[in-house]
Amino acid sequence: MSGAMLKNALVTLKESGVRITPQRHAILEFLISSETHPTADEIYKALEHDFPNMSVATVYNNLRVFRNAGLVKELTFGDASSRFDFVTHDHYHIICDECGSIVDFHHPGLEEVERLASYVTGFKVNSHRLEVYGVCPSCQEQGKASKAN
Amino acid sequence: MSGAMLKNALVTLKESGVRITPQRHAILEFLISSETHPTADEIYKALEHDFPNMSVATVYNNLRVFRNAGLVKELTFGDASSRFDFVTHDHYHIICDECGSIVDFHHPGLEEVERLASYVTGFKVNSHRLEVYGVCPSCQEQGKASKAN
DNA sequence: TACTTCATTGTAATGATTACAATTAGTTTA
DNA sequence: TAAACTAATTGTAATCATTACAATGAAGTA
Ligand SMILES: [Mn+2]
Ligand SMILES: [Mn+2]
Ligand SMILES: [Zn+2]
Ligand SMILES: [Zn+2]
Numbered sequence A, B: 001m002s003g004a005m006l007k008n009a010l011v012t013l014k015e016s017g018v019r020i021t022p023q024r025h026a027i028l029e030f031l032i033s034s035e036t037h038p039t040a041d042e043i044y045k046a047l048e049h050d051f052p053n054m055s056v057a058t059v060y061n062n063l064r065v066f067r068n069a070g071l072v073k074e075l076t077f078g079d080a081s082s083r084f085d086f087v088t089h090d091h092y093h094i095i096c097d098e099c100g101s102i103v104d105f106h107h108p109g110l111e112e113v114e115r116l117a118s119y120v121t122g123f124k125v126n127s128h129r130l131e132v133y134g135v136c137p138s139c140q141e142q143g144k145a146s147k148a149n
Numbered sequence C: 001t002a003c004t005t006c007a008t009t010g011t012a013a014t015g016a017t018t019a020c021a022a023t024t025a026g027t028t029t030a
Numbered sequence D: 001t002a003a004a005c006t007a008a009t010t011g012t013a014a015t016c017a018t019t020a021c022a023a024t025g026a027a028g029t030a
Helices: A002-015 A022-033 A040-047 A056-068 A111-121 A137-148 B002-015 B022-033 B040-047 B056-068 B111-121 B137-148
Strands: A072-075 A083-086 A092-096 A102-105 A124-135 B072-075 B083-086 B092-096 B102-105 B124-135
Touching (some): A002 A056, A022 A040, A022 A056, A022 A083, A056 A072, A092 B111, A102 B111, A111 B092, A111 B102, A124 A137, B111 B124
Parallel strands (some): A092 A124, B092 B124
Antiparallel strands (some): A072 A083, A092 A102, B092 B102
């Protein structure tokens, strides 16, 4: 439930001495309810109606606060701006090369890859990043449709 | 041999109607000889001595030309600026969380991950991106040394 | 040589993010 | 509760990588 997730997030913040402001509450709530991995600016615009005076700096500031608290992950792709993902379970992302949509998927960890990487490079491994790229079902449909013309 | 790689690259360019200018030659040569996945600005500064009049725009322009010709890959991490890698064999990267150094490593493809991702999301998969993060041997040494104090 | 096309250069524009100083809100203490 | 302190927000300016653009130069072609 997203209600419980919000509650837990607020507890986590309070425990690390972070004040719960209306802006923070709203940003968190929006992130939890969002399926789209929004950018800072998308969050800013989504909350404009309820918080007409909120500064875009506040969005950035608080996303950083949440990131440092481990509540939010920042996703960076080559282009444009960062996207933000409320942390629940570990998961990977698959991204549409045509429309840019980002979809979650689960996969068992890649410990074997980490082991081999560590073995051949001598690094002590902390983590890894994996993304899959392709064409989403909806863009596949459109492709077919446009070929049929 | 890096000589052969340069020659091949020049042929590829010529075949796709791209003129070989002294600047392009130098940028390619520098990229091929470089082990460090340099940024555009690092390339610019490295060639400043030989090309005191070259514009940073030329570096960016030509890196794009090379990327479009498939000769160079652009590596984008969250922070700062893109890094560029002359394309030879397919390989992955492992990145030091402390000093930022980027080291190549080879690993058999991850077809199984691509298959599963495609199966659970309905995407038609084109490619994937994988990076491993950790602490490089040199930073591990330094860590030990500073603890010993 | 004249014409055409492409490349380079210098500089201005862009756009995301951050820095900073002033103001406001929340918390603690007396 | 009021004063004092601390943290958060706001608005705006600064930063910095990258791109756009117009003018100049070089190369290729007839
Ligand atoms: Mn996600
Ligand atoms: Mn590499
Ligand atoms: Zn799509
Ligand atoms: Zn290191």
